[in-house]
Amino acid sequence: MQAFTYTGLPTRVIFGIGTLDKLTAEVERLGVSRALVLSTPRQREMVEDAARRLGALAAGIFSEAAMHTPVDVTERAMREVERCGADGIVAIGGGSTTGLGKAIALRTNLPQLVVPTTYAGSEMTPILGETEHGRKTTLRNPKVLPETVIYDVSLTLELPVKLSAVSGMNAIAHAVEALYAQDRNPVVDLMADEGLAALARALPGIVAKPDDLDARSDALYGAWLCGICLGSVGMALHHKLCHTLGGMFDLPHAETHAVILPHAMRYNTNAAPAAAAKVARALGAGDAARGLQDLARRVGAPVSLREIGMTAEGIEPAVAQAMSNPYWNPEPLVETRIRELLERAFHGSDA
Template sequence: MDSFEYNSNPSRVVFGSGTIKKVPEELSRANVSKPFLLSTPQQVSHIDLLKGVLGDVVSGVFTEATMHTPVEVTERALEQLKSSGADSIISIGGGSTVGLGKALSIRTGLFHLTIPTTYAGSEVTPILGETDAGRKTTRSDPKILPSAVVYDVDLTMTLPVGLTATSGVNAIAHAVEALYARNTNPVINLLAQEGVKALASSLPVLISEPSSQEARSSALYGAWLCGVCLGSVGMSIHHKLCHTLGGSFNLPHSETHTIVLPHALSYNAPKVPEAIKALASTLPGNEGDAIRGLNILLQKLKVERGLKALGMQESDIDKAADIAVSNPYWNPRPIERDPIRELIRRAWAGEEARADL
């Protein structure tokens, strides 16, 4: 066996059905009592639910969390947080809300408990991506990691089918890149394969049976494992491209990840045969071909395959390629502009991924 290093992230996880009722217990465990609540404008109902659980201890509420965590939004929330007298932060929602919670926590040092309602995985990573002046930057710090995560399957039962699919594929992307990460290790490989397997089996069920409690539970479990992968090892071309596209062209996060993933995998495939083999074992009906397996899964999920449908202009392809190659980063295959441009063009056009990049 090759030498490796493994670090586990010390967040506390509470998983189950109806677990939102355990939030007061988790706050008491952390010796905090005046939480500041965060959500997006679309998830105010979750705030109301949380208020019902917490009672009159809530110190304040901010419901303007936005995708890609714009710095100006964080600054507005920070001002309200400081004036509220809060001693803790609770974020409830998807990656946008979790990201805002992280941004506030790293700036204040306050205890951060998060309650995910999608499959983003951000809740178990020490990574924060923020957008300022049209550029998205990412940093990693153990202090960014939320201290506690409450997974309540019940809160995912009404997740729209479209977001269920793209959020789940976004989670799969974390595991895919973990399999060929420079600092991957046997533990993360096991988590990655188990996470992809759980999601690849449950997501197609949820397209036709969105109220399946069993499939919802399996998907949330898989998303947790894939998120752990994201938070434990380095990411490569897929995540770099998605940050470029999302931050620079304001494209929706999970939909962008869903479209780019099979193309990014096809770019790296020639250099990571063992990772491709491991991934293929988790995807049904692929005949040993992981790229084919992803194409089949996306067909089953009936997701959008082209960035142009998300609002990206054809004239942005060259700009995106320039940004993607402007800051060197590790990737199993060297980053070369021409094939990267072709990768982005195929993703823009909505073509199926193929192994000839």
């Protein structure tokens, strides 16, 4: 067995159905008495319910969280932190809201409690991506790791099928890249295997029956495991490309992951055959890249960059930015091959 280093991340996790009932007790457990509750505009009603649950523990609501964590939104949120004297953050929603909570924590070191309503997985990571002037940059800092996460399966029942599909594909991407990460280890491999398999069986079930509690539970469980993978090891080409495209063109985050993942897997298959074999096995497929694309099609996720708003003129600047500060990757990054990857992803060609 190869030598490895594994560092467990110290987040408290409460998982189940109806676990939002524990919100007040968990906020008190963190020693928070004036929580700023965060959401996107779309989830304002949900966050107002959470504030009612918290009563006097809720100092205010900020419902302007946005994709890719724009710095200008964070600056507005920081003014609200100061105005209401917040001593903690409660973030309810998907990756956009979690990202905003992390951005605030980075600047203030306030404790965070996250209630995920999608399968993004960001809540389990010490990673923050922020966007400014069309460029998305990421950092890894223990200050942004949430102290507590409450997973309530019942909150995902209203997640639309299409959003469930792309959010689930986003989570799967974390596990796929963890399997060929430079600093991978046997513990993360086990979590990636299990998380990938749980999502692969759950997503078609959700498409068939959106209120299936078993399928929703499997999906949220898988997303939790895949999030741990994302937070425990370094990511590679897939995440670099998604961050590049999201920051440059404001493409929807989860949809971008769904499109790029099969092509990134194909790019790395020869350099990471063991990882590819594990992905294929978890999907019940003969080929990892094709299996990922088939799953995306089966659950109705997009398979081309064109259908999620990118234009062909964006390919060249995306190639240049992706090559300018590359992540480690098992297969060396070659400009002509990255261009070919993006062209195939743009057109939705077979992986």
